[in-house]
Amino acid sequence: MRKLIYLVLAACVLTLCFSANGWTLGRETVIKVGINAPLTGDIPKVGEGTKYAAEMWLEDVTKAGGIEVGGKKYPVELVIEDNESKAESAVTANTKMITQDDVMIIIGPQSSKQAIPAGDVANNYQTPMISPWSTNPDTTAGRPYVFRGCFLDPFQGPVLANFVTEEFGFTKAAVLYDVASDYPKGLAEFFKAAWEEKHGAGSVVAFESFTTKDTDFSSQLTKIIKSGAEVLFTPQYYNEVALIVNQAKDLGWKGPIVGSDSWGSAETVQLCGEACYGLFFSTHYAAAGAQGATKEFIDRYNAKYGYVPDDVGALTWDALRLAQTAIEGAGELTGDIKKDRTAVRDALAKIKDFEGITGKMTFTEEGDPIKCAVIVKISDKGEYEFYKSICP
Amino acid sequence: MEKLKKLFSPFSVVPLAGWLLGGFSAVLMEYYLGDLISYYLYLPKIPVLFGTLIMLKKPLLIPSALAYDLIVYIVPIFLVARLTAPLTNGLAALLERMPLWLATLIHLAAFYGVLSTWAGISDYRVLVVKLTMISVILTLSLNVINGYQGEFSCSHPGFMALGAYASSILTLLLFANDKMFGAPLLNPALGPYLFPLVLVFGGAVAALGSLIVAIPSFRTRGDYLAIISLAFLFIVKSAIENLEIFGGPRGMSSQPNYATLPVVFSWMALCIWVVHNFTTSVLGKALNAVRDNEPAANSMTVNTRKTKMTAFMFGAFWAGVAGGLFAHVLRYVNPGTFGLNKLAEILAMVYFGGLNSIYGSIVGALSISVLSEALRPLELFKWIIIPLILILVMIYRPHGLISFTELNVKGLIRPRNKARQEGGE
Known part of the structure; x- marks a missing residue:
């Protein structure tokens, strides 16, 4: 018994002595920005892009001595949480950042399956949240505290339908999409609706689907080729794009293949090779031929991390800059985190014509930005070249 | 030591x-x-x-x-x-x-008092505690099948998905004003009181679904059941993905917030009690006999088919209840959640904690959930550390940390003064 008491006492004294190490980290007002990113799980590349963009932003802010609010500079801290690409982890990460770390604003989660439940948490705790990449309308619908950094699928579908019609003058289209994944499915349906509105019912001559992780698309592609379609639209992710494009070419498909912003990863061209050259897709920004602030961002990112950032990185950067603008515009920090969060939210909703590297944006009432889509052509060198900008 | x-x-x-x-x-x-x-x-x-x-x-x-x-x-x-x-x-x-x-x-109430005061400090704790308690229910229910019954079933996330969807549909339809089903059919004030029935309904749907696996597969044993149940998991997942009325791959959101801490706690306590009674009942003993030697059990007048079927449906029922609670804690379900990752998580909890043991299931669910929450800042290394611990447990304790023990409530709560020591342990 006595031994035990001594042991506990010694442990107490020891830890108390060393806890003085924390002195430098006393409680001062720090603006904390939460990052909810999929650092592990299905899409670690997305998480990495988010983290890198956030770290670059923090570097800038630290260099400037923090964020200036109401004439006073406050130091900034990032709270980066891994959501493992799971819905429940995104919810726990958000809850932790809001109730424990007292973050001012949250950036993320990126994919809709996490952004929808996590947005519910943020809205309930009245904490502003910007999801840079989530395209599902449910993420922001009816949630005044939740915003997003990208355009929505109901906008992207018609953009593509109009582009194909004007560019090629086609009237018959085919669609190939993944039925088990919410993003391709939603976009395929929006494209179909827009196309049929333009060219009459039945003008989408083939509407074929497959399931996530399928690798053989020959039966669907054969049907599509036989249907007499002039253009193939496939809103898939980079790994599937490479398979679909190559298999279509092998089966004798001659027409153009058009894609959506999910093509925007640097991996698409690497995996797909020359088969993808000359194809078009719509996205948030074009890396090749970028100018001004966009080019500056790309060059810095490339120099630091060794590759050209894809759209996730660029959108996260814009989301962080939006957050910064909102915090700066919040008037004065009261130190009461709840009041400050609401002030930041109000400032965010008021932002007009924000000059982001992915285009100008103004938020609608729902917290969705009004911004332009970019049509990118994959050049003969495999670079993503700016082709056209389409605004709402 | x-x-x-x-x-x-x-x-x-x-x-x-x-x-x-x-x-x-x-x-x-x-x-x-x-x-x-x-x-x-x-x-x-x-x-x-x-x-x-x-x-x-x-x-x-x-x-x-x-x-x-x-x-x-x-x-x-x-x-x-x-x-x-x-x-x-x-x-x-x-x-x-x-x-x-x-x-x-009285002990449970005291424990709940401690737990809720501890969790009351921050909502993050409440959420972690709720998800952990749901894991306890899930682990126990899988332990009935994989432990007490001795089969290897892989369809648990599927049962969970059935329960989650069935109960979500019911609460959204009856008590919530949402986009999918429109105005509530009943007064939303009734919701919290009828929520247990909703969960039971979710569990019942999962139990019915389990018949699809049970009927064809109990003619076989061992690996075959594993494969059939794995197929069932994929069937459920892609069926929900293709059911547009229930949101398809986009899932269902804005379930009412009925799964509060006391609700989840009471369901966990109920689950432990029912599973304990089930496994120590005549049926539970028969189940163990079937696991150890099916022909011998059969010759001893155990109706093996009925026993296995009941146990399987029982396990599926609790998985469905856990799914219902899960959906109402997150207030969002999508079919992608109930995939192979979830399966791996539940299996890890069962085999880490220990087969054929209620203590084991609790310890397994608790340690894996809390570890994976506590080690989250390590990011990638977390996925090295947790599997490593699992491997070590499997090497040194092949049946899990605490296996083959019965819950002994009387022994737990007895006084421990010296006078009574001779009878103890």
């Missing part, structure tokens, strides 16, 4: 009631003084999960977090538990004379 035992020998006289009292004093202390103590230890806030998160994020604060744990948890728990031992032993003796159910209920 011997030394460690000697060190803790003064505490062998503390009954469960004493530990609960110690825990209660610790959480009370945290509730009133936690902020002050953490302030003087230069901690930014009361550390949530015993300081693990802050230790991994800012190594400089490790001593502070450890000191906090010592001052707030370890010292008061042990001190109060030991000092009040004579008192609590008297209390335990008093409780022992009561009917067992009453004594258990």
